[in-house]
Amino acid sequence: MSTTDILKTRVMGHRGAALLAPENTLSSIRAAARAGVTWVEIDVYLIAQGGLIIFHDDKLDRCTNGSGVTRQVLPEEVAALDAGGYFSSDFVGEKIPTLLEALDCIQSLNLGLNLEIKHDEADVESIVPAVMDILQRHWKDNDKLMISSFNYEALQLCYQINKTRHLAQLYENIPQDWQAQLESIEAYSLNCDYACLTKQQAQAVKAAGYKLLCYTANEPQLVESHWQWGMDAIITDDPTQFASFID
Template identity: 35%
Template sequence: MEIIAHRGVSSLAPENTMAAFVKCLDLGVQWFEFDVQLLGDASLVVMHDDTADRTTNGTGQLQDMSFDEARRLDAGLWFGPEYRFERIPELTTVVDLLNTTALCANLEVKYTQNPQLRDSLVEAVSRIASGVKDQSKLLISSFDPTVLSRMQDFATAFLVEARTVRADFHGVVQRALDLGCVAIHPEEDSVGPAQVQAWHDAGLKVNVWTVNDKARAQEFYDMGVDGLITDRPQDFLSLDTN
């Protein structure tokens, strides 16, 4: 079972920063998940929220910022003084990390209501992500089926909330297959042995988010899930996998 560090090792370092990704190397964790957002000047940066407020010392919509402005923000101080001066990474820096280490990544493309923004996001992600030399090290996920339908050159995963799985289980499976996804990424409280079996029968890998409890992680391992997306990979290195 793969352990996938959510936003990097986000319990030990500021989420979605190079420090959080490099922490994977310290722990011996091969995979990390991260999110990307587009700035006003079409630069693609690594950030979960669409504003700078929560995870930097700045404020405001990313869509109103240039890269030069975003790069001046401190993305680590909010987490702890030892991470002062951590910057918002560019996607190209993460691509460099994948090309120069054994690390692998799950890139999440956030949902947006704005079709023009979505077009620009898909174009920028496709262009930059194609720079990953070994594409087996990259998995692109999204809640947005339109985004996934335009990412056919990449391995993709369909992200689904628990309420969506519960409302239309078979529809979700069919949609993932129609989109050519290799994996489904369900929210943890929609996942049990029957669901895992059905997803596997459909040929989909199953990576569950966001699992932070070790006993729960053991249950998912015993169900045969393929991966766990977690803020706390350091707690899962001693799971009973015999």
């Protein structure tokens, strides 16, 4: 596992700050920074022609004025979409950022980044090398970067490409073999659904020496017990609700 303690915060913005501005946009990243967080989580998604955008869903419909399968959309089509009007009239015209645009924005704000690789398919070699290459060329501080994914094979490939990266395995329900998976990629943390986590699991993760991050609670009372169990940080859509935990 990583021996460097990179996470110096207890609150991380989810998809930027998804309740304060349209998720996974530059406005959402900036809203998180204004709320005081020092780390944000965003999703990177592969589209047609090898493009990498900041987006969460398999389809465009929920968060844009477009429709169709995200994986199949062309870069020029993405650039024409409105990714803010669904949220409020204040954000009409907001664009889906490319990975590079998001990296530039986050670094300009001096934030740490939890970059989640959104990829549910088997061909991880179609996204991981491209993401890792852009990070190698355009992300400056390795101690302000965490790479996370639900896709274990994607994290395995990340590890093969660069063993110095801080990797975080994502789970909804933590499987029996979680420790073997984390050990095989020398993971930094286990990131999981707060609602599915048990006290016994949390204590086991901490006893094994990993950081424990939980998503996505937007009300402090929902995770009061989790802090006592050893949770290191909450990933939240609304960092303002956790202002007392922000250093």
